[in-house]
Amino acid sequence: MLINFDFIIITAPKKVILKFYLLREKTYKGIPASQGISIGRAYLYARRQVNVSAQHIREEEVEKEIEEIKKAIEISLKELNKIFTISLERIGEKNSKIFEAQIEILKDNIFLDGVIKRVSGGLRSAGYVFSEEIDKLGSVFLKAKNDYLKERYTDIMDVKNRVLRNMRREKLVSKVEENAVIFAHELSPADTILFSRRKVQGYATDTGGVTSHAAIISRALRVPAVVGMKMISKNITTGDMVIIDGFDGTVIVNPNEKTIAEYTRKQEEFKHHESLLYEIIDLPCRTLDGKKLDITSNIEFIEEVDFVYNCGHCGIGLYRTEHLYMDKGGFPSQAEQIEEYTHIANITFPKTLTIRTFDLGGDKIFDDGHKETNPYLGWRGIRVSLDRLPEFKDQLRAMLISSVKKNIRVMLPMITSLEEVRRSKEIFSEVKTGLEEEGLFFDREMQLGIMLEVPSAFILARELAKEVDFFSIGTNDLIQYLLAVDRGNELISDMYQQFHPAVIRALKGIIDAAHEAKIPVSICGEMASVSHAVPVLVGMGIDELSVLPSVYPEIKQIVRSLNFEEAKKLVNRILKLSIESEIKEEIEEFFKEKIKPNII
Secondary structure: OOOOOOOOOOOOOHHHHHHHHHOOOEEEEOEEEEOOEEEEEEEEEOOOOOOOOOOEOOHHHHHHHHHHHHHHHHHHHHHHHHHHHHHHHHHHHHHOHHHHHHHHHHHOHHHHHHHHHHHHHHOEOHHHHHHHHHHHHHHHHHOOOOHHHHHHHHHHHHHHHHHHHHHOOOOOOOOOOOOOEEEEOOOOHHHHHHHHOOOOOEEEEOOOOOOOHHHHHHHHHOOOEEEOOOOHHHOOOOOOEEEEEOOOOEEEEOOOHHHHHHHHHHHHHHHHHHHHHHHHOOOOOEOOOOOEOEEEEEEOOOHHHHHHHHHHOOOEEEEEOHHHHHHHOOOOOHHHHHHHHHHHHHHHOOOOEEEEOOOOEOOEOOOOOOOOOOHHHOOOOHHHHHHOHHHHHHHHHHHHHOOOOOOEEEEEOOOOOHHHHHHHHHHHHHHHHHHHHHOOOOOOOOOEEEEEOOHHHHHOHHHHHOOOOEEEEOHHHHHHHHHOOOOOOOOOHHHOOOOOHHHHHHHHHHHHHHHHOOOOEEEOOHHHHOHHHHHHHHHOOOOEEEEOHHHHHHHHHHHHHOOHHHHHHHHHHHOOOOOHHHHHHHHHHHHHHHOOOOOO
Protein backbone atom coordinates (compact mmCIF):
# COMPACT_ATOMS: atom_id res chain seq x y z
CA MET A 1 0.00 0.00 0.00
CA LEU A 2 1.54 3.32 -1.14
CA ILE A 3 0.80 6.39 0.90
CA ASN A 4 1.80 9.91 -0.03
CA PHE A 5 0.61 12.59 2.35
CA ASP A 6 0.05 15.05 -0.49
CA PHE A 7 -2.02 12.58 -2.47
CA ILE A 8 -3.53 9.28 -1.36
CA ILE A 9 -3.50 6.73 -4.17
CA ILE A 10 -4.39 3.41 -2.63
CA THR A 11 -6.19 0.28 -3.61
CA ALA A 12 -7.54 -0.38 -0.13
CA PRO A 13 -10.89 -0.31 1.68
CA LYS A 14 -12.45 3.15 1.98
CA LYS A 15 -12.34 3.01 5.80
CA VAL A 16 -8.58 2.46 5.71
CA ILE A 17 -8.12 5.35 3.31
CA LEU A 18 -10.27 7.62 5.50
CA LYS A 19 -8.32 6.63 8.61
CA PHE A 20 -5.00 7.54 7.02
CA TYR A 21 -6.44 10.81 5.73
CA LEU A 22 -7.80 11.78 9.13
CA LEU A 23 -4.51 11.00 10.84
CA ARG A 24 -2.53 13.36 8.66
CA GLU A 25 -0.70 16.08 10.53
CA LYS A 26 -2.73 19.28 10.53
CA THR A 27 -1.76 22.71 11.83
CA TYR A 28 -4.16 25.35 13.16
CA LYS A 29 -3.45 28.94 14.23
CA GLY A 30 -4.92 31.00 17.03
CA ILE A 31 -3.97 33.66 19.55
CA PRO A 32 -1.12 32.79 21.93
CA ALA A 33 -2.52 33.34 25.42
CA SER A 34 -0.07 31.57 27.72
CA GLN A 35 3.47 30.61 26.79
CA GLY A 36 4.93 27.12 26.79
CA ILE A 37 4.76 23.89 24.81
CA SER A 38 2.62 20.83 25.59
CA ILE A 39 2.59 17.45 23.87
CA GLY A 40 -0.14 15.01 24.83
CA ARG A 41 -3.56 13.54 24.24
CA ALA A 42 -6.58 15.76 23.60
CA TYR A 43 -9.71 15.84 25.68
CA LEU A 44 -12.70 17.50 23.98
CA TYR A 45 -14.75 19.24 26.63
CA ALA A 46 -18.30 20.25 25.76
CA ARG A 47 -19.75 22.39 28.52
CA ARG A 48 -23.49 21.96 28.43
CA GLN A 49 -25.48 25.12 27.87
CA VAL A 50 -28.70 25.23 29.89
CA ASN A 51 -31.65 26.86 28.13
CA VAL A 52 -35.09 27.66 29.54
CA SER A 53 -38.39 28.38 27.86
CA ALA A 54 -40.87 31.16 28.68
CA GLN A 55 -42.89 28.89 30.91
CA HIS A 56 -46.03 30.27 32.57
CA ILE A 57 -46.86 29.19 36.10
CA ARG A 58 -49.99 29.18 38.25
CA GLU A 59 -50.45 31.38 41.31
CA GLU A 60 -50.10 28.43 43.65
CA GLU A 61 -46.70 27.53 42.08
CA VAL A 62 -45.06 30.89 42.83
CA GLU A 63 -43.78 29.98 46.30
CA LYS A 64 -42.27 26.72 45.04
CA GLU A 65 -40.53 28.52 42.16
CA ILE A 66 -39.04 31.11 44.52
CA GLU A 67 -37.77 28.37 46.82
CA GLU A 68 -36.23 26.60 43.82
CA ILE A 69 -34.26 29.66 42.67
CA LYS A 70 -33.10 30.40 46.22
CA LYS A 71 -31.93 26.81 46.67
CA ALA A 72 -30.12 26.85 43.29
CA ILE A 73 -28.34 30.09 44.24
CA GLU A 74 -27.36 28.60 47.60
CA ILE A 75 -25.84 25.52 45.90
CA SER A 76 -24.11 27.73 43.30
CA LEU A 77 -22.58 29.87 46.05
CA LYS A 78 -21.22 26.75 47.77
CA GLU A 79 -19.68 25.62 44.47
CA LEU A 80 -18.14 29.01 43.77
CA ASN A 81 -16.76 29.31 47.29
CA LYS A 82 -15.12 25.91 46.90
CA ILE A 83 -13.66 26.93 43.53
CA PHE A 84 -12.51 30.22 45.05
CA THR A 85 -10.68 28.32 47.83
CA ILE A 86 -8.95 26.08 45.28
CA SER A 87 -8.08 29.14 43.19
CA LEU A 88 -6.51 30.93 46.16
CA GLU A 89 -4.25 27.95 46.75
CA ARG A 90 -3.21 27.66 43.12
CA ILE A 91 -2.98 31.17 41.74
CA GLY A 92 -3.25 33.59 44.64
CA GLU A 93 -5.73 36.25 45.76
CA LYS A 94 -5.39 38.78 42.93
CA ASN A 95 -5.86 36.18 40.19
CA SER A 96 -8.91 34.77 41.99
CA LYS A 97 -10.95 37.97 42.07
CA ILE A 98 -13.19 36.83 39.20
CA PHE A 99 -14.73 34.24 41.54
CA GLU A 100 -15.31 36.89 44.18
CA ALA A 101 -17.12 38.93 41.50
CA GLN A 102 -19.31 35.95 40.56
CA ILE A 103 -20.11 35.32 44.22
CA GLU A 104 -21.09 38.97 44.68
CA ILE A 105 -23.56 38.74 41.78
CA LEU A 106 -25.36 35.87 43.51
CA LYS A 107 -25.28 37.68 46.87
CA ASP A 108 -26.83 40.83 45.38
CA ASN A 109 -30.18 41.08 47.21
CA ILE A 110 -31.42 43.83 44.91
CA PHE A 111 -30.87 41.59 41.90
CA LEU A 112 -32.55 38.60 43.59
CA ASP A 113 -35.49 40.72 44.81
CA GLY A 114 -36.04 41.87 41.21
CA VAL A 115 -36.20 38.24 40.06
CA ILE A 116 -38.65 37.30 42.82
CA LYS A 117 -40.95 40.27 42.05
CA ARG A 118 -41.08 39.31 38.38
CA VAL A 119 -41.85 35.68 39.24
CA SER A 120 -44.70 36.78 41.53
CA GLY A 121 -46.07 39.54 39.32
CA GLY A 122 -45.59 37.97 35.89
CA LEU A 123 -46.35 34.35 36.77
CA ARG A 124 -43.28 33.13 34.86
CA SER A 125 -40.95 30.35 35.94
CA ALA A 126 -38.07 31.42 38.16
CA GLY A 127 -35.51 29.90 35.77
CA TYR A 128 -36.85 31.95 32.86
CA VAL A 129 -36.94 35.20 34.84
CA PHE A 130 -33.46 34.65 36.29
CA SER A 131 -32.14 33.88 32.79
CA GLU A 132 -33.67 37.05 31.36
CA GLU A 133 -32.42 39.28 34.18
CA ILE A 134 -28.86 38.00 34.05
CA ASP A 135 -28.91 38.25 30.25
CA LYS A 136 -29.66 41.97 30.67
CA LEU A 137 -26.58 42.28 32.85
CA GLY A 138 -24.51 40.31 30.35
CA SER A 139 -25.70 42.35 27.38
CA VAL A 140 -24.10 45.47 28.88
CA PHE A 141 -20.72 43.76 28.58
CA LEU A 142 -21.47 42.12 25.22
CA LYS A 143 -22.26 45.50 23.65
CA ALA A 144 -19.07 47.08 24.93
CA LYS A 145 -16.67 48.30 22.27
CA ASN A 146 -13.53 47.04 23.93
CA ASP A 147 -12.39 43.43 24.03
CA TYR A 148 -11.70 43.33 27.75
CA LEU A 149 -15.30 44.15 28.68
CA LYS A 150 -16.66 41.75 26.05
CA GLU A 151 -14.64 38.96 27.67
CA ARG A 152 -16.54 39.59 30.93
CA TYR A 153 -19.74 38.44 29.19
CA THR A 154 -18.47 34.84 29.37
CA ASP A 155 -17.97 35.21 33.13
CA ILE A 156 -21.59 36.40 33.56
CA MET A 157 -22.92 33.53 31.44
CA ASP A 158 -20.98 31.08 33.60
CA VAL A 159 -22.98 32.29 36.63
CA LYS A 160 -26.22 31.91 34.68
CA ASN A 161 -25.50 28.35 33.55
CA ARG A 162 -24.38 27.33 37.02
CA VAL A 163 -27.64 28.49 38.66
CA LEU A 164 -29.88 26.99 35.95
CA ARG A 165 -28.00 23.69 36.11
CA ASN A 166 -28.48 23.60 39.87
CA MET A 167 -32.19 24.31 39.48
CA ARG A 168 -32.35 21.08 37.49
CA ARG A 169 -30.13 19.29 40.01
CA GLU A 170 -27.72 18.37 37.23
CA LYS A 171 -24.22 17.42 38.34
CA LEU A 172 -21.05 19.09 37.21
CA VAL A 173 -19.33 17.28 34.41
CA SER A 174 -16.36 15.77 33.95
CA LYS A 175 -13.80 13.27 34.74
CA VAL A 176 -10.78 14.33 32.75
CA GLU A 177 -7.78 12.08 32.47
CA GLU A 178 -4.71 13.46 34.19
CA ASN A 179 -2.17 15.28 31.97
CA ALA A 180 -4.73 15.82 29.17
CA VAL A 181 -4.74 18.79 26.79
CA ILE A 182 -8.19 20.41 26.94
CA PHE A 183 -10.01 21.54 23.80
CA ALA A 184 -13.32 23.39 24.05
CA HIS A 185 -15.52 25.94 22.36
CA GLU A 186 -14.99 28.12 25.41
CA LEU A 187 -13.78 27.71 28.99
CA SER A 188 -15.00 29.52 32.05
CA PRO A 189 -12.56 30.55 34.80
CA ALA A 190 -14.08 27.80 36.97
CA ASP A 191 -13.44 25.20 34.27
CA THR A 192 -9.81 26.27 34.07
CA ILE A 193 -9.28 26.08 37.83
CA LEU A 194 -11.05 22.73 38.28
CA PHE A 195 -9.16 21.15 35.38
CA SER A 196 -5.89 22.29 36.96
CA ARG A 197 -6.51 19.70 39.71
CA ARG A 198 -6.16 17.03 37.02
CA LYS A 199 -2.71 18.31 36.01
CA VAL A 200 -4.02 19.56 32.67
CA GLN A 201 -1.13 20.27 30.28
CA GLY A 202 -2.69 22.88 28.01
CA TYR A 203 -5.80 24.59 26.67
CA ALA A 204 -7.12 25.47 23.21
CA THR A 205 -10.46 27.19 22.61
CA ASP A 206 -12.56 28.47 19.74
CA THR A 207 -13.33 31.71 21.54
CA GLY A 208 -11.56 34.14 23.83
CA GLY A 209 -8.68 36.55 23.75
CA VAL A 210 -5.63 37.32 25.86
CA THR A 211 -7.80 39.26 28.34
CA SER A 212 -10.27 36.42 29.00
CA HIS A 213 -10.10 35.16 32.56
CA ALA A 214 -9.43 31.63 31.33
CA ALA A 215 -6.34 33.01 29.52
CA ILE A 216 -5.26 35.02 32.56
CA ILE A 217 -5.64 31.99 34.82
CA SER A 218 -3.70 29.85 32.34
CA ARG A 219 -0.82 32.33 32.53
CA ALA A 220 -0.98 32.34 36.31
CA LEU A 221 -0.92 28.52 36.32
CA ARG A 222 1.92 28.59 33.74
CA VAL A 223 -0.05 26.25 31.46
CA PRO A 224 0.30 26.74 27.65
CA ALA A 225 -2.87 28.08 26.03
CA VAL A 226 -4.04 29.11 22.56
CA VAL A 227 -7.41 30.89 22.21
CA GLY A 228 -9.56 32.46 19.50
CA MET A 229 -9.12 29.45 17.18
CA LYS A 230 -12.71 29.67 15.86
CA MET A 231 -13.31 26.04 14.91
CA ILE A 232 -10.67 23.95 16.66
CA SER A 233 -13.29 22.11 18.75
CA LYS A 234 -14.85 20.85 15.49
CA ASN A 235 -11.53 19.45 14.29
CA ILE A 236 -10.46 17.48 17.33
CA THR A 237 -11.41 14.15 18.85
CA THR A 238 -10.72 13.00 22.39
CA GLY A 239 -7.57 10.89 22.27
CA ASP A 240 -5.91 12.71 19.36
CA MET A 241 -2.20 13.33 19.79
CA VAL A 242 -1.70 17.11 19.86
CA ILE A 243 0.95 19.77 20.32
CA ILE A 244 0.14 23.20 21.75
CA ASP A 245 2.67 25.97 21.12
CA GLY A 246 1.70 28.85 23.38
CA PHE A 247 4.55 31.00 22.04
CA ASP A 248 3.19 31.51 18.53
CA GLY A 249 -0.41 30.29 18.87
CA THR A 250 -0.03 27.02 16.95
CA VAL A 251 -1.91 23.76 17.53
CA ILE A 252 -0.77 20.66 15.67
CA VAL A 253 -3.14 17.70 15.51
CA ASN A 254 -1.76 14.20 14.86
CA PRO A 255 1.86 15.36 14.50
CA ASN A 256 4.29 13.03 12.74
CA GLU A 257 7.39 11.66 14.44
CA LYS A 258 9.64 14.38 13.06
CA THR A 259 7.35 17.14 14.38
CA ILE A 260 7.06 15.48 17.79
CA ALA A 261 10.85 15.23 17.99
CA GLU A 262 11.24 18.90 17.03
CA TYR A 263 8.73 20.11 19.63
CA THR A 264 10.08 17.77 22.29
CA ARG A 265 13.44 19.46 21.77
CA LYS A 266 11.80 22.91 22.02
CA GLN A 267 9.95 21.83 25.14
CA GLU A 268 13.14 20.62 26.78
CA GLU A 269 14.93 23.85 25.84
CA PHE A 270 12.11 25.90 27.36
CA LYS A 271 12.16 23.84 30.56
CA HIS A 272 15.91 24.24 30.71
CA HIS A 273 15.57 28.01 30.34
CA GLU A 274 12.98 27.98 33.12
CA SER A 275 15.33 26.05 35.39
CA LEU A 276 18.12 28.55 34.71
CA LEU A 277 15.93 31.41 35.94
CA TYR A 278 16.69 30.87 39.59
CA GLU A 279 20.40 30.47 38.90
CA ILE A 280 20.83 33.79 37.07
CA ILE A 281 18.21 35.82 38.91
CA ASP A 282 20.60 37.58 41.27
CA LEU A 283 23.61 37.72 38.96
CA PRO A 284 24.58 41.10 37.48
CA CYS A 285 23.30 41.94 34.02
CA ARG A 286 26.47 42.72 32.11
CA THR A 287 28.33 41.51 29.05
CA LEU A 288 31.45 39.36 29.18
CA ASP A 289 33.62 42.48 28.83
CA GLY A 290 31.83 44.40 31.58
CA LYS A 291 29.18 46.53 29.81
CA LYS A 292 26.26 46.94 32.24
CA LEU A 293 22.62 47.39 31.31
CA ASP A 294 19.23 46.85 32.93
CA ILE A 295 16.71 44.23 32.00
CA THR A 296 13.23 45.11 33.18
CA SER A 297 9.75 43.78 32.42
CA ASN A 298 6.73 45.01 30.51
CA ILE A 299 3.54 44.57 32.52
CA GLU A 300 0.10 44.61 30.98
CA PHE A 301 -2.01 42.72 33.52
CA ILE A 302 -1.83 42.94 37.28
CA GLU A 303 -1.41 39.13 37.34
CA GLU A 304 2.05 39.51 35.81
CA VAL A 305 3.34 41.53 38.76
CA ASP A 306 3.52 38.34 40.84
CA PHE A 307 5.88 36.80 38.30
CA VAL A 308 8.15 39.81 38.47
CA TYR A 309 8.22 39.59 42.25
CA ASN A 310 8.55 35.82 42.63
CA CYS A 311 10.72 34.95 39.65
CA GLY A 312 12.60 38.01 38.57
CA HIS A 313 12.26 40.81 41.12
CA CYS A 314 13.40 43.12 38.37
CA GLY A 315 12.33 46.67 37.67
CA ILE A 316 9.30 47.41 35.50
CA GLY A 317 10.27 49.27 32.34
CA LEU A 318 6.70 49.70 31.12
CA TYR A 319 3.54 49.49 33.18
CA ARG A 320 0.53 49.92 30.90
CA THR A 321 -2.39 51.61 32.64
CA GLU A 322 -5.05 51.08 29.96
CA HIS A 323 -6.52 48.06 31.77
CA LEU A 324 -7.72 50.43 34.52
CA TYR A 325 -9.85 52.19 31.91
CA MET A 326 -11.01 48.90 30.36
CA ASP A 327 -11.90 47.34 33.72
CA LYS A 328 -14.34 50.17 34.45
CA GLY A 329 -15.40 51.08 30.93
CA GLY A 330 -14.21 54.60 31.71
CA PHE A 331 -11.52 56.55 33.51
CA PRO A 332 -10.74 55.20 37.00
CA SER A 333 -10.94 57.44 40.04
CA GLN A 334 -7.83 59.00 41.52
CA ALA A 335 -8.21 56.80 44.64
CA GLU A 336 -8.34 53.62 42.55
CA GLN A 337 -5.19 54.65 40.71
CA ILE A 338 -3.33 55.51 43.91
CA GLU A 339 -4.14 52.07 45.32
CA GLU A 340 -2.91 50.35 42.14
CA TYR A 341 0.29 52.37 41.65
CA THR A 342 1.26 52.22 45.33
CA HIS A 343 0.82 48.44 45.39
CA ILE A 344 3.01 47.88 42.33
CA ALA A 345 5.64 50.40 43.47
CA ASN A 346 5.90 48.59 46.80
CA ILE A 347 6.32 45.21 45.09
CA THR A 348 8.94 46.60 42.69
CA PHE A 349 10.96 48.51 45.32
CA PRO A 350 13.89 49.16 45.38
CA LYS A 351 13.84 48.75 41.59
CA THR A 352 12.23 51.39 39.37
CA LEU A 353 8.62 51.34 38.16
CA THR A 354 7.96 53.21 34.90
CA ILE A 355 4.26 54.02 34.55
CA ARG A 356 2.96 55.04 31.14
CA THR A 357 0.06 57.48 31.14
CA PHE A 358 -3.11 56.26 29.44
CA ASP A 359 -2.31 55.20 25.87
CA LEU A 360 -5.89 55.00 24.63
CA GLY A 361 -6.99 54.89 21.01
CA GLY A 362 -5.41 53.01 18.12
CA ASP A 363 -5.49 49.31 19.01
CA LYS A 364 -6.51 50.15 22.60
CA ILE A 365 -10.23 50.82 22.41
CA PHE A 366 -11.31 54.23 23.65
CA ASP A 367 -15.08 54.54 23.75
CA ASP A 368 -15.78 58.26 23.65
CA GLY A 369 -18.60 58.18 21.11
CA HIS A 370 -16.40 59.34 18.23
CA LYS A 371 -16.04 57.24 15.09
CA GLU A 372 -12.62 57.42 13.45
CA THR A 373 -11.84 56.19 9.97
CA ASN A 374 -8.23 55.48 10.94
CA PRO A 375 -7.80 55.35 14.72
CA TYR A 376 -4.06 54.57 14.42
CA LEU A 377 -3.59 58.05 12.97
CA GLY A 378 -6.26 59.65 15.09
CA TRP A 379 -7.11 60.70 18.62
CA ARG A 380 -4.81 58.56 20.73
CA GLY A 381 -2.03 58.54 23.31
CA ILE A 382 -0.90 61.93 24.58
CA ARG A 383 -3.45 63.65 22.33
CA VAL A 384 -6.29 62.23 24.41
CA SER A 385 -4.57 63.19 27.67
CA LEU A 386 -3.97 66.79 26.60
CA ASP A 387 -7.60 67.10 25.54
CA ARG A 388 -8.94 65.47 28.71
CA LEU A 389 -7.04 67.56 31.26
CA PRO A 390 -9.03 66.65 34.41
CA GLU A 391 -8.37 62.94 33.83
CA PHE A 392 -4.73 63.60 32.85
CA LYS A 393 -4.14 65.64 36.01
CA ASP A 394 -5.85 62.97 38.11
CA GLN A 395 -3.47 60.36 36.75
CA LEU A 396 -0.34 62.48 37.25
CA ARG A 397 -1.52 63.37 40.76
CA ALA A 398 -2.10 59.68 41.56
CA MET A 399 1.39 58.78 40.36
CA LEU A 400 2.98 61.53 42.46
CA ILE A 401 1.02 60.63 45.60
CA SER A 402 2.04 56.98 45.08
CA SER A 403 5.75 57.90 44.91
CA VAL A 404 6.45 57.60 48.65
CA LYS A 405 9.38 55.24 47.99
CA LYS A 406 10.69 57.43 45.18
CA ASN A 407 10.91 54.58 42.67
CA ILE A 408 8.24 55.73 40.19
CA ARG A 409 8.86 57.56 36.94
CA VAL A 410 6.31 58.78 34.39
CA MET A 411 6.31 58.09 30.67
CA LEU A 412 4.24 59.85 27.99
CA PRO A 413 3.09 57.87 24.92
CA MET A 414 2.75 58.80 21.24
CA ILE A 415 4.81 61.99 21.38
CA THR A 416 5.06 63.68 17.98
CA SER A 417 6.22 67.22 18.80
CA LEU A 418 8.09 69.48 21.22
CA GLU A 419 4.84 71.33 21.94
CA GLU A 420 3.27 68.17 23.37
CA VAL A 421 6.23 67.60 25.67
CA ARG A 422 6.39 71.19 26.88
CA ARG A 423 2.64 71.36 27.51
CA SER A 424 2.80 68.06 29.45
CA LYS A 425 5.68 69.38 31.55
CA GLU A 426 3.66 72.50 32.38
CA ILE A 427 0.73 70.36 33.53
CA PHE A 428 3.07 68.10 35.52
CA SER A 429 4.49 71.19 37.24
CA GLU A 430 0.99 72.53 38.00
CA VAL A 431 0.02 69.22 39.64
CA LYS A 432 3.20 69.25 41.75
CA THR A 433 2.50 72.79 42.89
CA GLY A 434 -1.03 71.81 43.91
CA LEU A 435 0.27 68.91 46.00
CA GLU A 436 2.84 71.16 47.67
CA GLU A 437 0.12 73.65 48.59
CA GLU A 438 -1.84 70.80 50.18
CA GLY A 439 1.24 69.77 52.15
CA LEU A 440 1.26 66.26 50.68
CA PHE A 441 4.45 64.22 50.44
CA PHE A 442 5.62 63.12 47.00
CA ASP A 443 8.81 62.62 45.02
CA ARG A 444 9.63 66.14 43.85
CA GLU A 445 12.39 64.78 41.60
CA MET A 446 10.19 62.26 39.82
CA GLN A 447 11.52 61.72 36.30
CA LEU A 448 9.43 62.40 33.21
CA GLY A 449 10.23 60.57 29.99
CA ILE A 450 8.66 59.91 26.60
CA MET A 451 8.06 57.06 24.21
CA LEU A 452 9.50 57.44 20.73
CA GLU A 453 7.26 55.52 18.36
CA VAL A 454 6.57 57.77 15.37
CA PRO A 455 8.90 59.10 12.64
CA SER A 456 8.57 62.73 13.74
CA ALA A 457 9.90 61.84 17.20
CA PHE A 458 12.88 60.06 15.61
CA ILE A 459 13.63 63.11 13.44
CA LEU A 460 13.30 65.46 16.46
CA ALA A 461 15.13 63.11 18.84
CA ARG A 462 17.97 65.53 19.60
CA GLU A 463 15.60 68.36 20.47
CA LEU A 464 13.31 66.10 22.48
CA ALA A 465 16.23 64.66 24.45
CA LYS A 466 16.93 68.13 25.89
CA GLU A 467 13.40 68.31 27.32
CA VAL A 468 13.04 65.02 29.20
CA ASP A 469 14.78 62.69 31.67
CA PHE A 470 14.73 59.51 29.59
CA PHE A 471 13.67 57.93 26.29
CA SER A 472 11.86 54.65 25.74
CA ILE A 473 11.49 53.30 22.20
CA GLY A 474 8.19 51.63 21.32
CA THR A 475 9.34 49.48 18.43
CA ASN A 476 5.89 48.05 17.60
CA ASP A 477 4.44 51.36 16.45
CA LEU A 478 7.76 52.80 15.27
CA ILE A 479 8.18 49.95 12.77
CA GLN A 480 4.54 50.19 11.65
CA TYR A 481 4.77 53.91 11.01
CA LEU A 482 8.26 53.87 9.49
CA LEU A 483 7.37 51.12 7.01
CA ALA A 484 3.67 51.99 6.57
CA VAL A 485 2.80 48.38 7.40
CA ASP A 486 -0.15 47.15 9.44
CA ARG A 487 1.20 43.90 10.86
CA GLY A 488 -2.36 42.75 11.55
CA ASN A 489 -3.06 42.80 7.82
CA GLU A 490 -2.42 39.28 6.51
CA LEU A 491 -1.79 40.57 2.98
CA ILE A 492 1.30 42.54 4.02
CA SER A 493 2.26 41.16 7.44
CA ASP A 494 5.51 39.77 6.00
CA MET A 495 6.53 43.36 5.26
CA TYR A 496 6.61 44.14 8.98
CA GLN A 497 10.38 43.77 9.28
CA GLN A 498 12.10 44.37 12.61
CA PHE A 499 15.52 44.27 10.93
CA HIS A 500 14.63 46.54 8.01
CA PRO A 501 17.60 48.90 7.36
CA ALA A 502 15.39 51.94 8.03
CA VAL A 503 14.44 50.52 11.44
CA ILE A 504 18.06 49.72 12.34
CA ARG A 505 19.20 53.24 11.40
CA ALA A 506 16.31 54.89 13.24
CA LEU A 507 17.07 52.96 16.44
CA LYS A 508 20.75 53.89 16.26
CA GLY A 509 19.85 57.55 15.68
CA ILE A 510 17.54 57.69 18.69
CA ILE A 511 20.06 55.99 21.00
CA ASP A 512 22.85 58.32 19.87
CA ALA A 513 20.62 61.39 20.38
CA ALA A 514 19.77 60.30 23.91
CA HIS A 515 23.40 59.69 24.84
CA GLU A 516 24.50 63.03 23.40
CA ALA A 517 22.03 64.65 25.81
CA LYS A 518 23.27 62.35 28.60
CA ILE A 519 19.91 60.69 29.21
CA PRO A 520 19.28 56.91 29.29
CA VAL A 521 17.28 55.11 26.62
CA SER A 522 15.37 51.84 26.78
CA ILE A 523 13.52 49.59 24.33
CA CYS A 524 10.10 48.59 25.60
CA GLY A 525 8.61 47.26 22.36
CA GLU A 526 8.38 43.67 21.22
CA MET A 527 11.84 43.82 19.64
CA ALA A 528 13.47 43.86 23.09
CA SER A 529 12.09 40.36 23.67
CA VAL A 530 13.44 38.94 20.38
CA SER A 531 16.60 36.95 21.11
CA HIS A 532 18.32 37.73 17.79
CA ALA A 533 17.72 41.45 18.28
CA VAL A 534 19.58 41.54 21.60
CA PRO A 535 23.17 41.66 20.18
CA VAL A 536 22.09 44.48 17.86
CA LEU A 537 20.46 46.55 20.61
CA VAL A 538 23.34 45.97 23.01
CA GLY A 539 25.84 46.88 20.29
CA MET A 540 23.97 50.15 19.70
CA GLY A 541 24.55 51.02 23.36
CA ILE A 542 21.03 50.59 24.70
CA ASP A 543 20.81 51.19 28.46
CA GLU A 544 17.75 49.08 29.23
CA LEU A 545 15.75 46.26 27.66
CA SER A 546 12.17 46.05 28.93
CA VAL A 547 10.94 42.58 28.00
CA LEU A 548 8.05 40.18 28.42
CA PRO A 549 8.33 38.56 31.88
CA SER A 550 8.36 35.08 30.34
CA VAL A 551 11.55 35.73 28.31
CA TYR A 552 13.38 37.63 31.06
CA PRO A 553 15.82 34.79 31.88
CA GLU A 554 16.56 34.07 28.22
CA ILE A 555 17.31 37.71 27.40
CA LYS A 556 19.46 38.11 30.50
CA GLN A 557 21.34 34.97 29.58
CA ILE A 558 22.06 36.27 26.06
CA VAL A 559 23.34 39.59 27.42
CA ARG A 560 25.66 37.76 29.82
CA SER A 561 27.07 35.68 26.95
CA LEU A 562 27.76 38.71 24.71
CA ASN A 563 30.97 40.65 24.14
CA PHE A 564 30.03 44.33 23.88
CA GLU A 565 32.92 45.25 21.56
CA GLU A 566 32.00 42.43 19.19
CA ALA A 567 28.33 43.51 19.27
CA LYS A 568 29.38 47.07 18.34
CA LYS A 569 31.28 45.72 15.34
CA LEU A 570 28.17 43.78 14.30
CA VAL A 571 26.13 47.01 14.40
CA ASN A 572 28.73 48.86 12.32
CA ARG A 573 28.52 46.10 9.69
CA ILE A 574 24.75 45.99 9.44
CA LEU A 575 24.42 49.80 9.32
CA LYS A 576 26.18 49.61 5.94
CA LEU A 577 23.66 47.10 4.56
CA SER A 578 20.53 48.14 2.69
CA ILE A 579 18.54 44.90 2.44
CA GLU A 580 16.74 43.28 5.35
CA SER A 581 17.61 39.70 4.36
CA GLU A 582 21.33 40.55 4.33
CA ILE A 583 21.06 42.12 7.79
CA LYS A 584 19.29 39.02 9.14
CA GLU A 585 21.98 36.77 7.66
CA GLU A 586 24.70 38.83 9.34
CA ILE A 587 22.89 38.66 12.70
CA GLU A 588 22.24 34.93 12.35
CA GLU A 589 25.90 34.27 11.64
CA PHE A 590 26.92 36.38 14.66
CA PHE A 591 24.46 34.54 16.86
CA LYS A 592 25.82 31.12 15.86
CA GLU A 593 29.44 32.10 16.33
CA LYS A 594 29.40 34.42 19.32
CA ILE A 595 26.50 33.59 21.63
CA LYS A 596 27.55 30.99 24.13
CA PRO A 597 24.50 28.91 25.12
CA ASN A 598 23.46 28.55 28.75
CA ILE A 599 26.14 30.81 30.20
CA ILE A 600 25.66 31.16 33.95
